[in-house]
Amino acid sequence: MIRQAMTVALLLSSLAVPGTAFARDQIRIVGSSTVYPFSTRVAEEFGRITKFKTPIIESTGTGGGFKLFCAGAGMDTPDLSNASRAIKKSEIETCAKAGVDAITEVKIGYDGIVLANSREAPQMNITLEQLYRALAKDLPDGKGGFQPNPNQKWSDVDPSLPDKRIEVLGPPPTSGTRDAFAELAMEGGCKKIGAIEELEKSEPDKFKAVCQGIREDGAYIEAGENDVLIVRKLEANSNAFGIFGYSFLEQNQDKIQGSKINGIADTYENISSGEYPISRSLFIYVKKAHVGVIPGLQEFLVEFTSDKASGPEGYLSDKGLIALPDAEREKYQKVAKEFPDNVSM
Amino acid sequence: MSNGVEPMPNRLPAGAQNPVSAAVTASLKRRYAAERRFRLYGLLAVVFAALSLAALVFTIVQTGLPAFSTTMVRLPVTISSEAIDPAGTRDPQTLSGADYQKVVRDALAELFPDVTGRSQRRDLFSMLSPGGAYELRNRVMADPAVIGSRIEMLIPVADDIDQYAKGHIEASSKGIETRITDDQAQWFARLKDRGMIESVFNTRLFTAADSRSPELAGIWGALVGSFWTMAVTLVLSFPLAVGAAIYLEEFAPKNRWTQLIEVNINNLAAVPSIVFGLLGLAVFLNFFGLPRSAPLVGGMVLALITLPTIIIASRAALKAVPPSIREAALGVGASPIQTVFHHVVPLALPGMLTGTIIGMAQALGETAPLLMIGMVAFIVDIPSGPLDPATVMPVQIYLWSDSPERAFVERASAAIIVLLGFLIVMNVLAVVLRKRFERKW
Structure with missing residues (x-):
């Protein structure tokens, strides 16, 4: 009886040594579902052509990724975190508190956010201000106050736009794409409106709420995190528009088309040159404590930043990643070899 | 009497109408109509459900077959x-x-x-x-x-x-x-x-693991991952759940404590599965330091989810064994534990196994709790044991259906067909077990 009890106790105590039991020879990556298709492509190539094991990539979303990444510096935490936005100050603080005090930021490319519709309907040409007026929750009422968005049709916003009901399918607030859209498109258009401009300095909180608030009266439909679903719905309903990442447009160009924003089409070249207004940067964050400890970590980042992968002709461009301009790409190729502390703690 | 039915003797004097019977006659039509309506609603509901299911299966098969x-x-x-x-x-x-x-x-x-x-x-x-x-x-x-x-x-x-x-x-x-x-x-x-x-x-679909190139991607990795996960789940949940059910049903005193436990088990069966994932993250990964993405941890979390299902089904099966069996066994001198393990449990076993299979089928389709413990991941190597990183079938379907490449759409549907196949086989097995081995009293 006593022997049995001791065996059980031993077994339990062997389990209870936190985080030391398993040495790792495989890179672990967490983070953004937007970066996931690119990251997995590189990982697969890396696993096939090098002697290292194929990294494991979890699709947790940018925020969820940083939570795991910043949980500690131990070897049981991820080495890299993919992000479809830059790391926030609060996340850097969480990281530092848990002992992750040296992080390297590697920019890998751009992603355009497109406003697309079915090819059966005409292509739309819209300015950011018009887009803001179509999708904002509240608009200035002209008397210094705000009123709920009265625009029901695109033509209510501007007579040049189609005489159709506003119907936009987009990601829910939990999505990084939604954050980026609110920041780049909505706020970008919002700033063009004189009445709001003054708010930015006097009441920054209200400015953010007014500029990034998206209407909830049914004109903007939250279609879930699944972009494939939005593409399918656009095929079925030629009156609807959808908001999603460029790679989904790139794969479905026979069925859907992107709208011109401020007169600029969402082509690879325009997003790459920065002319297309709604584009964001994609990043990988590296835990410096793991460099040189986890085998292959450095080689993986060299592969990721190489021209062969993320250059304009690289295999990631075929998956819809938009390459950095040459000078910037060279800069990050150097970063991937030297790992400077380029995230200020 | 040719039809064998004796006419009711009319006890009321002729001409005098019974007021109750008049009311009954008047309402009879309405009551029949109500019954017909209810049957019609039921039938309509069944037809609607069957049509929706048929449409769903048809779309999946139509999309998935080309893969x-x-x-x-x-x-x-x-x-x-x-x-x-x-x-x-x-x-x-x-x-x-x-x-x-x-x-x-x-x-x-x-x-x-x-x-x-x-x-x-x-x-x-x-x-x-x-x-x-x-x-x-x-x-x-x-x-x-x-x-x-x-x-x-x-x-x-x-x-x-x-x-x-x-x-x-x-x-x-x-x-x-x-x-x-x-x-x-x-x-x-x-x-x-x-x-x-x-x-x-497309043999690759059945022999390869995940890949970013749809033409090279397959479900074998996820199937093996599901196998290890389910194996861990079964090994943990079946003995624990059956043991708990036997103790609670046959040995435990009926008092406030056992009542509290019973209420808790019933409640646990209704807890959203993501909660179990959070528990797994906090206890198995963070406290015990077990590896992320491992089928061992996935199996442990899923075992927690299936435990209440199996306990409830096993207790029902034990309850269905008539007391006469226990009394007879005790009467010829068997000890209580002999009574339970030699007589009651064998008779209740088909019911317990049915509950287990249904619980396992439920676990096979879970993704939410696995997100927290890192099994929603891109893994190219086929796992060779419960400690290797792995993913499972429903997660593979989720990951593919969220991919930009259009060829993944049909592959996701093909994977759904395979998963549905497994679920149908498991449920049929449960029905067969019940039909063939269950004793009716």
Whole structure:
């Protein structure tokens, strides 16, 4: 009886040594579902052509990724975190508190956010201000106050736009794409409106709420995190528009088309040159404590930043990643070899 | 009496109507109508449910079926010694690092001598899957004697070309640019004319693990992951749940504590599964330090989810065994534990197994709790044990259905078909067990 009890106790105590039991020879990556298709492509190539094991990539979303990444510096935490936005100050603080005090930021490319519709309907040409007026929750009422968005049709916003009901399918607030859209498109258009401009300095909180608030009266439909679903719905309903990442447009160009924003089409070249207004940067964050400890970590980042992968002709461009301009790409190729502390703690 | 029914003697004097019977007669029609209506509602509900199910299954099968075949190109490949092993040493290191991609591409370029420009060649080579080079490498590594010979290889085409061959993508025309260029459509037609294009059964779908290239991706990795996860779940949950059910039903005193436990078990069965995932993250990963993404942890979390299901079913099965069995056993001198394990449990076992299978089927379809413990991940290596990183079938479906590449849409549906197949088999097994072995009293 006593022997049995001791065996059980031993077994339990062997389990209870936190985080030391398993040495790792495989890179672990967490983070953004937007970066996931690119990251997995590189990982697969890396696993096939090098002697290292194929990294494991979890699709947790940018925020969820940083939570795991910043949980500690131990070897049981991820080495890299993919992000479809830059790391926030609060996340850097969480990281530092848990002992992750040296992080390297590697920019890998751009992603355009497109406003697309079915090819059966005409292509739309819209300015950011018009887009803001179509999708904002509240608009200035002209008397210094705000009123709920009265625009029901695109033509209510501007007579040049189609005489159709506003119907936009987009990601829910939990999505990084939604954050980026609110920041780049909505706020970008919002700033063009004189009445709001003054708010930015006097009441920054209200400015953010007014500029990034998206209407909830049914004109903007939250279609879930699944972009494939939005593409399918656009095929079925030629009156609807959808908001999603460029790679989904790139794969479905026979069925859907992107709208011109401020007169600029969402082509690879325009997003790459920065002319297309709604584009964001994609990043990988590296835990410096793991460099040189986890085998292959450095080689993986060299592969990721190489021209062969993320250059304009690289295999990631075929998956819809938009390459950095040459000078910037060279800069990050150097970063991937030297790992400077380029995230200020 | 011919019909055998005796007419009711009318006890009321003739002419006097019974007021109750009049009310009954009057309402009779309404009551029958109510019954007919209710039956109709029931029937309509069943028909609606059946139609929806049929529509769902039809869409999935229709989308998924094309994934079971794949387009290949039969290519004569010259494996020249200069390209692979210029020194002629046949050193495995040299063979492993050789540029097989180039060998395969040269074989294709040989067929299209008119394609010369850089971008044109790029378009041409992008018609082939990188899988061809991997396969050639495996062949040369396995048998270096093939170097210097010319062999015929069946190489998968790239996912876009496969989709084009299946009619899911149109070629670019009239200013609409698609994933297939005009040139590629022409080259494909030329290959087809020469009889080099073949549509074959997609064995890779069943033998490969996940890949970013849809034409190379398969469900085997996820199936093996599901197997290990389910094995851990079964090993943990079945004995624990059955033990708990036997103790609670046969031995435990009926007091406030056991009542509290009973209420808790019933409540646990209704807790959202993501909560169990959070628990797994906090306890198994953070406290005990078990590895992330491992089927062991996945199985432990899923065992927690299935425990209440199995306990409730097992207790119901034990309750269904009549007390006379227990009394008879005790009467001939069996101890309580002999009574339970020799007589009651064997009779209740079919019911317990049915509950277990239903619980396992439920666990097989779970994704939410696995997100927290890192099993929603891209994993190319096929797990060889419960400690290797793995993913499971429903997660694979989720990951594919969220991928931009269009060829993943049909693969996700194909994976759904396979998963549905497993679920149907498990549920049929549960029904058969119940029908064949369950004793009726």
